[in-house]
Amino acid sequence: MPASALELSTLGHRVRHHRTARGYTLDELGAIVGVAGSQLSLIENGKREPKLSLLQAIAQATGTDVTDLLSPEPPHHRAAIELDLERAQASPVFRRLGIPPVRVTKTMPDETIEAVLGLHRELQRREREAIATPEEARRANTELRLRMRAAGNYLPAIEQLAEKQLRAAGHTTGALTHRTVSIMAEQLGFELLYVDDLPHSARSVTDLENGRIYLPPASIPGGHGLRSMALQAMAHRLLGHTPPTDYADFLEQRLEINYFAACCLMPETASVAFLAQAKKERNLAVEDFRDAFGVTHEAAGMRMTNLLTQHLGIPLHFLRVDGSGAINRVYENDELPLPMDVTGSVEGQIVCREFAARSAFTQQNRTVEHYQYTDTPAGTFWCSSQTGKTGDGEFSITVGVPFDDARWFRGRETSKRATSTCPDEACCRRPDAEVAARWSGKAWPSARVHMQMFSPLPRGAFPGVDDGEVYGFLDRHAQE
Template identity: 60%
Template sequence: MADERDTPDLLTLGRRIRHLRTQRGLTLDALGEKVGSAPSLLSLVENGRREPRLTLLRSIAEALDVGLGDLLADEAPDRRAALEIALERAQRGPLFAELGLPAVKPSQKLPMPVLEQLVGLHRELERKAEEAIATPEEARRANTDLRLERQARRNHYPEIERVAQELVLRAGYAGTGAVTHRTVARMAEDLGFRVLHVTDLPRSARTVTDLRHGRIYLPQASIPGGHGLRSLALQAIAHRVLGHTRPRSYAEFLRQRVEITYFAAACLAPERSAVDFLQARKREKDLAVEDFRDAFGITHEAAAMRLTNLATVHLGIPLHFLRVGDDGALFRGYADDGMPFPQDVTGAIEGQLVCRRWAARAAFERRDRATEYYQYTDTPAGTFWDSVQTGTRGTDSAGAAVGFGAGAFSITVGVPYAHAKWFRGRDTTERRVSTCPDPACCQRPPADLARRWADDAWPSARIHQQVLAALPSGAFPGVDDAEVYAFLERHAPQDDDA
């Protein structure tokens, strides 16, 4: 292995040579004569733009009457040199390049206070840029804080419920059944927006809102009806209705996502109508996610999540919700009934593997997945009843799963044993026992198999890349601003003079 001194820090090396040269009262020309090199080359070396050969370094050390180690030391020769190096590095970085500003040469003529101020400003820019990048750990902590907050309030936001109820009624909702596309369009019009469907929506955005011209751009429906488009339009409207400003942190971005999703659900299954429907089914002891879904024309996952908003507060039923991939990874979860979700050391549940014996994973064992699967599960926290629906989503043109939570997944709504009496499917005979987080439950292989294969198995692990990568930065993480602005420019009215 090559010695680290074979690849010195060029800026520090250059500043040390300059410092020693000026200390000895030598000009570049004079030093060039001593070492037999052109002053222009020495200038490049001193500015950290050329790596000198070892023979030249030895000649410079001899001319300056110092050891080679003095030239190659890691630290700057003095405070000014350290500041000059810091300024040079900052101005060569991508953050400075994005500003489009001219560089300031850190020469000896630059006053010390100005040099200190410039370096301080660059360090603050870097600090703020680093704050804007949410690492997976930071994102998990922010998500965990939000989940615990939602749990404390039973996942019910009465202020959003009131706003949603008022807007849908004002837009002509009859008070029962599904909210139509026309009703959603009227809601947008009432707020000064026109909903438009386009084929060239930026790939990084689910919707784009043109605040200047009052337009909400949505993708075209991929299937007849396009019920998911109502939710997308309502989420775009929600930012204006709820008074959101551009998020200043990833935690604020996540909070806004929770709020707009809640608003859309509260519009598509308005609280008054939804509660009347659910209370009637509870009296009949025939609560079912699929009926709730069909009554309001929403997805199974949206219906399951909407139950978490309403069941505890209005029906007195504590419950839990899970979305789990076919690999057993928990993509999204909520519980106010004591369901023992797996957690990491930060308290985050996302990405954790749920027990193989839970209904959320047992449902994948069935060949017929068209109907809901029901199961009782005995856990260390008590017995729970679950209703599970499986589905497939999120594949690319080649059929490969894309992203965390893509491919086959299951949606679970469950309750403690005592509350199963209100639900259809309570008479199931399916029952399993889970002792997780005890490794002997489903994580540890049988002893005979372990003895046979422990020394001979070498699998290649599949990991989710987002576990390692920093999350996208920017006011709207993951959105390509250049792509969005170009899109808006293409679709702006031709008579726009702005």
């Protein structure tokens, strides 16, 4: 196999090192081994790969052996930094800049090479931290979604880990308490601390050195979510996570910690028993599942995606949609036709107006689930939707199944039915021809621009987190 450019450069440095150590010039060594000095120069500069017989002759002439000449280690510090610079200037990150590489000469001081190397290392660090462009992020998210779809959204290793940790903390039945979560943290060597000066860019901060997990104050609205935040922080440790290497790695880690938290809040054994009994009674309902474990409607809906297909053989879909109709979160393995962009991404796309995920916003009583059958080009689906509101605006949570599986769910007797022909634009995206003719050329709306369209994705080892702010926070609390 031909040697790589780096291997040839290292070999050249080692030949030069042994030649100069014996006091030979290029021509003198060339005369001994039977080649021109210019040929040796090409070898020493990594431009030519020598035959084994020539290497043997060079080794004998310089008092070493072929194994030593072929060692991958640079012979000294100067050679090491020259090779590091060569490697850095051959990287795609540097080549994309279109800047000519620095040519190292014999008279160039080590300090100059090391300064240039320092610039390259900073360039590489920034490249690692410059998390994906929006398009790359969408592609990474799509790949992860498709992988989870193929796995039935079920991760058995994390399910088993969660049940093991729960047993160790003494949890058997009922809703998971804050006290039990604290015990789980203690068993990992962590103390849960609730502080009011948490960095604004972080949901929690783990101090690995002092064994502390910092969380928002327990009195904040919706404080029940603190159990989930604490469990997610512990999950990084339990799952052996290291700082993410890229955006895809970051997304996968986030999925895994969310999954672990869901497994703890709604353990597999108890959850499957609950769902199986509800199916037997033909009374499956997100709201009952939610109330039985003391979690949010969204958490219960998502947990159903982990368990219904794997254990009860029911394919389904889950949608979280904002007030504008854009998909925030999605899972489907029942062939529900969803809008997607050219990358295959679904998040951010606008769902059909006829879907219950959007029509639920028009309902007067939003505190209960609303049921609907929807005829689509892929078949008929039944779904249950409920709306909610946060500081960021309205949203709806929808869980649905193909028509044949509706028989297991409460609300199957609904008479509400809609028809969606999306992605046909005539369904809900194309205006009525008469109305369009009336107003075409006579209207000029001012579009609402979402700033995230222009904002780059966050930088940093942990995307979206201000490292300086976090380190300052830890430094303050370490003094306490």
